Amino acid sequence: MNEATDYNGANSAEVNGYISKKNSERDAQTFYLNTFDKNKLVQAYHNDGVFLVSDFLDASTLNDTINEIHQMEKDAELELKEKWGDEKVFFFSRQNNTKNPNAVDFATTQYFKQSHDKVHVFYEVVESTQEQKEQNTLQRRINRIGHGLHLFPNKYPAIHSTIYKNDFLKQFLQSAGYKRPICHLSVYIPKHGGGVGSRVLPHQENTFANTSPPSCFVLWVALEDATLDNACMWCVPGSHTSPLRLVSKVDHVSHTREMVKIDDTPIPDQEKQPELFSPLQVKAGGAALFHGNLFHSSFVNSSDRSRKAITFQFLETEGVEYTDFNWIKTPNHHYLYSL
Ligand SMILES: O=C(O)CCC(=O)C(=O)O
Numbered sequence: 001m002n003e004a005t006d007y008n009g010a011n012s013a014e015v016n017g018y019i020s021k022k023n024s025e026r027d028a029q030t031f032y033l034n035t036f037d038k039n040k041l042v043q044a045y046h047n048d049g050v051f052l053v054s055d056f057l058d059a060s061t062l063n064d065t066i067n068e069i070h071q072m073e074k075d076a077e078l079e080l081k082e083k084w085g086d087e088k089v090f091f092f093s094r095q096n097n098t099k100n101p102n103a104v105d106f107a108t109t110q111y112f113k114q115s116h117d118k119v120h121v122f123y124e125v126v127e128s129t130q131e132q133k134e135q136n137t138l139q140r141r142i143n144r145i146g147h148g149l150h151l152f153p154n155k156y157p158a159i160h161s162t163i164y165k166n167d168f169l170k171q172f173l174q175s176a177g178y179k180r181p182i183c184h185l186s187v188y189i190p191k192h193g194g195g196v197g198s199r200v201l202p203h204q205e206n207t208f209a210n211t212s213p214p215s216c217f218v219l220w221v222a223l224e225d226a227t228l229d230n231a232c233m234w235c236v237p238g239s240h241t242s243p244l245r246l247v248s249k250v251d252h253v254s255h256t257r258e259m260v261k262i263d264d265t266p267i268p269d270q271e272k273q274p275e276l277f278s279p280l281q282v283k284a285g286g287a288a289l290f291h292g293n294l295f296h297s298s299f300v301n302s303s304d305r306s307r308k309a310i311t312f313q314f315l316e317t318e319g320v321e322y323t324d325f326n327w328i329k330t331p332n333h334h335y336l337y338s339l
Contacts, residue, residue: 049240216292240291
């Protein structure tokens with residue numbers, strides 16, 4: 001048994017009153033950057049649609065990445081004040097949206113749309129104190145920062161290098177058949193804890209980053225230990241071979257968005273079918289890499305520990321069509337490589 005198997009060995013924790021258990025018969029396999037067997041890794045990806053790399057970022061790169069994220073928080077909040085009239089975009093609110101004066105679909109706002117190649121900050125409405133309620137001010141925390149964190153080699157070099165100077169990633173994407181991939185977007189997700197850090201329902205990434213045929217691939221990197229009690233991600237191993245259920249269609253003329261069902265197969269339900277779900281417990285610096293059709297999710301973080309992560313979506317650009325209803329109108333041309 002290796003270190004990561006030990007770490008991923010916790011069996012249950014109470015999360016939001018719901019007992020999260022390691023129910024699935026199939027857990028994602030863990031690999032180590034310097035000792036992995038390429039054939040086994042590719043096999044694990046084909047079988048499960050997901051695998052973990054326990055030492056994806058070394059200690060110094062992890063430290064640099066966290067420092068860059070701190071800088072991004074400052075830079076994004078300053079830009080918001082200086083260029084956007086301090087207009088706040090709320091990505092998530094547990095409060096009744098009809099009572100929320102800021103209740104617009106974030107995906108149709110200019111601030112969101114223009115974030116594809118920038119570092120923009122999105123908030124979550126959190127429970128207000130009595131005084132704040134009386135003053136009608138919304139309490140907020142950062143819910144995420146996105147979506148071009150990977151595009152700044154001079155300002156944020158560690159994050160840029162993680163994508164564009166990463167032999168492991170290149171080799172793996174080549175083995176998985178990618179010919180000319182791009183990193184489509186990147187997001188920092190802090191999941192602060194104490195009930196802050198929105199629940200993410202089971203979904204497939206191809207819903208939100210679409211090509212025809214679908215080609216999305218996700219790299220999710222833990223900046224802090226992600227465990228059962230601080231809302232680690234969960235997934236349904238093997239679900240990558242199931243059909244894509246929904247596509248998110250943004251109409252760039254009417255500025256509206258709708259979820260369109262393209263397949264009737266039921267979406268796995270984490271409460272009703274817990275046996276399908278497997279936790280992705282990852283130590284800081286470790287990563288989960290998964291197929292765009294793999295169902296994944298995470299709970300609200302009710303613990304007193306945050307669970308910070310950065311996630312990247314990749315798309316193929318060779319031999320696929322980039323669909324015009326993606327929220328990012330035009331994909332970038334920063335290829336990881338071209339075969
Ligand atoms: O970090 C999380 O909890 C969810 C992330 C996610 O859904 C994604 O990277 O697609």
